[in-house]
Amino acid sequence: LPTREGWWTTFVLYHGCWLSSPTATSVSLVRAQFAPRHDDLLLATYPKCGTTWLKALSFAVANRSRHRVAGGDHPLLTSHPQDLVPFIELPYRHLHPLAALDALPSPRLLCTHMPPQLLPPRVAELGCRIVYLCREPKDVVVSMWHYMNKVGNGFFLDLDKAFELFVDGFSLFGPIWDHCLGYWKKSMEEPDTVLFLKYDDMMADPAGHVKKLADFLRVPFTDEEVGAGVVEEVVRLCSFEKLSRLPVNSSAVVDRIGGRPMNSAFFRKGKAGDWKNYLSEEMANKLDAVIEEKLKGSGLTF
Ligand code: A3P
Numbered sequence: 001l002p003t004r005e006g007w008w009t010t011f012v013l014y015h016g017c018w019l020s021s022p023t024a025t026s027v028s029l030v031r032a033q034f035a036p037r038h039d040d041l042l043l044a045t046y047p048k049c050g051t052t053w054l055k056a057l058s059f060a061v062a063n064r065s066r067h068r069v070a071g072g073d074h075p076l077l078t079s080h081p082q083d084l085v086p087f088i089e090l091p092y093r094h095l096h097p098l099a100a101l102d103a104l105p106s107p108r109l110l111c112t113h114m115p116p117q118l119l120p121p122r123v124a125e126l127g128c129r130i131v132y133l134c135r136e137p138k139d140v141v142v143s144m145w146h147y148m149n150k151v152g153n154g155f156f157l158d159l160d161k162a163f164e165l166f167v168d169g170f171s172l173f174g175p176i177w178d179h180c181l182g183y184w185k186k187s188m189e190e191p192d193t194v195l196f197l198k199y200d201d202m203m204a205d206p207a208g209h210v211k212k213l214a215d216f217l218r219v220p221f222t223d224e225e226v227g228a229g230v231v232e233e234v235v236r237l238c239s240f241e242k243l244s245r246l247p248v249n250s251s252a253v254v255d256r257i258g259g260r261p262m263n264s265a266f267f268r269k270g271k272a273g274d275w276k277n278y279l280s281e282e283m284a285n286k287l288d289a290v291i292e293e294k295l296k297g298s299g300l301t302f
Contacts, residue, residue, distance in 0.1 A: 017115060017174040026089040031120050033098050034088050038126040039107040041217060043085060046179045047113050047172050048143035049135035050199040052266040055111060056081040056238040058131065061214045062109055069233040076237055080248055080263050087111045113173045116182035127193060131216060132183040135199035136302045137176050137291050138275035138284055141166045145278075146268055151261035159278060167287055177294035184300045198302070200272040206235040240270030 014024040043058055045051040056076055060069055067074050075084060086101060088110050101110065112119070123130075135143075145162040157165075169175030187196035195216045202209045210231050214220050221231055236242060243249050244267035252262045275284065291302065 011170050015118060017118060017178070018170055019174055020172045023089075023113075023172050027114055027118055029098070030089045030114070031118065034120050035102065036120060036122045036126055036128050037106055037108065038128065040123075040126075040128045041107060041109050042088075042119075042123065042128055042130045043109070043111040043133070044116075044130050044183060045111070045113060045133045046135070046140065046176050048140050048147060050133050050202070051111065051113070052081045052243075053199075053202070053238060053240070053270075054131065054133045054197075055085040056243060057210060057213060057234065058109055058217065059084045060234045060237055061210060062217050062219060064219070064230065064234075069230055069237055074237065076243070077246060078248055080266075081238075081243065082263075082266060085109050085111050087113070089114060115174050115179045116186055129193055129195075129216070130183070130186070131195045131197065131213065132187065133197045133199060133202075134176075134180045134183070134302075136272065136275070137166075138279055138287055139199075139272065140176060141287065142275045142278045143268065144171070147261075147265060150265045163279070163283055163287075167290055175294075177291060180300060181295060181298055184298060188299070200302075203272050206239075207231050210234050240267065243267065244270065 010021045011018050012021050012024045014027065019027065041058075041062070043051070043054050045054060059081065060067075060074075060076060063075075086104075088101060089112060101108070141163055142159075144166065145157070145159050148162070149156050165171065166176070169178075173179060183194060184196055187194035195212070197209060197212075211221060225231070248263060249267055250264050252264055279287075295301065
């Protein structure tokens, strides 16, 4: 471990879910040691579904009484969104930030890539609220392929091989269909606990989603804020165009202690439908058929 092809091909079966080996180690530590609080707000995503964007939006919305969104000193102008909302698990190394999480004041804004069935049971027992963001799987596999080849410590997979693994359900946090479906079902059963969002819908109506997010975070926009254009300011501040051009996010800084990849790796194109530039018709049809079969009868579509 890792094999020549890095984290792509080293998988273990953990509680019925195929995870990459470093992920399984990290998840087991979190399950044993992470102490959820009833007022924790968890941002949950499958990797490459727009985590960075959701972190930025949620941070800006939740902290707007402390940090004026249009202010020249907003933390999002100088800190990477990944650093403003910590993961409860760190998939990059076997290290994890549990002590740092314990030290955070409530209510905590936290993030996870863990599938719902692997979350520490206390998260459900305490009724912690979750915002889940998913994305069209064809865009996810293309985004993932670019990302992994950028951060894989010199390991490189061609797209055909990466695609086959993805379609067969081998990925950092298990098959995308199980991940999405698990959170989808929870959101159907407990709509007050799980807010289910889709990247493409957010791209089509970012302002509507920012309002929805604020309502769910229990910090709704006042009429005065709406009138003053604060919703649009959040959208602008967190847009791909704005964030990806900031020096902090375009740099090749690597957090060697936390093991986080270079800052710029989280920003590539930021578009819906880029898969058309990479996947053949045959690949697209194959993934579509798998997703259709797996999601059949659930009401969830992409
Ligand atoms: P692409 O590779 O398709 O460009 P994650 O944050 O979960 O790792 O997902 C990364 C994907 O989200 C990348 O997709 C990245 O470009 C895109 N992204 C990052 N910031 C974004 C933003 N502010 N708005 C929209 N998309 C964003």
